[in-house]
Amino acid sequence: MASVLYTYASPQAFYPLAGRMIPWFAWAAAILALAGLYVGFFVAPTDATQGEAYRIIFLHVPAAWMSMFIYVVMAGWAGLGLVLNTRLSGMMASALAPTGAMFTFLALWSGALWGRPTWGTYWVWDARLTSELILLFLYLGFIALKEAIEDPRRADRASAVLALVGVVNIPIIYFSVQWWNTLHQGASVSFTAAPKMAATMLAGMLLMVFAAWMYSIAVSLARVRAIILERERDAAWVREAIA
């Protein structure tokens, strides 16, 4: 097992592997998203209090979960690169950042459009919303720092420190609705209690969550392939691979 991991930790070995995996994840994402949208719009009933506006959650919850989860994975890769000094780790972290930033933006955007009809406001400086906005700035800062440093290996190390420091924000986002009296409601789905929503609503939401996972994996793998080629462009294997 360890030897397999070491083999695929080299960009040269990972490049073709990623290429083979992308179609599977992309198709899974498309099928799950279609199923999730079908359940979300045609099977799940109208919410008794929120009317049809609640259907935004099929987008909002997956986007918000992915925004946090991708950050943790990104920081994990960055930290691994810092400790083991492996080339692929920094590339993986770079590949995840734009997708994480996009999901963070979508969580904020869909949250604002859900908040307006439900709370009566697009935005409020409550702990959940503010910490999620900080997450967006952390992603953008991470990307900007990488771009600002010429030498990619030095850029990896500097941005890894930023990513690791920023991890402290993730539990703040997650627990903000418990620690503070926020306008944002508490968790609708948890591991310890029955979900506070109809089964079909939960099914639609989970299908969309899995679709978001598959999409994130597919698009990050495609981006990491581009990054591998960009960074290793002078290596003999790259010249062969793209010949």
Add this chain to the structure above:
Amino acid sequence: MNWGSVAEFLAMGGYAAFVWGSYAVAAACIAGEVALVLRRLRRARGEAPGASVR
């Protein structure tokens, strides 16, 4: 089935701007990201635009 007609579906019980505003921006972001990644991959491979990405 929740909707009696296409118009009813599009109206989203009066929340059309909020619901479709969310999903349209999400679709645009995802389409944009996919397009940017594919373009970056093509450029990294030194291929002409429109060449298949494999």
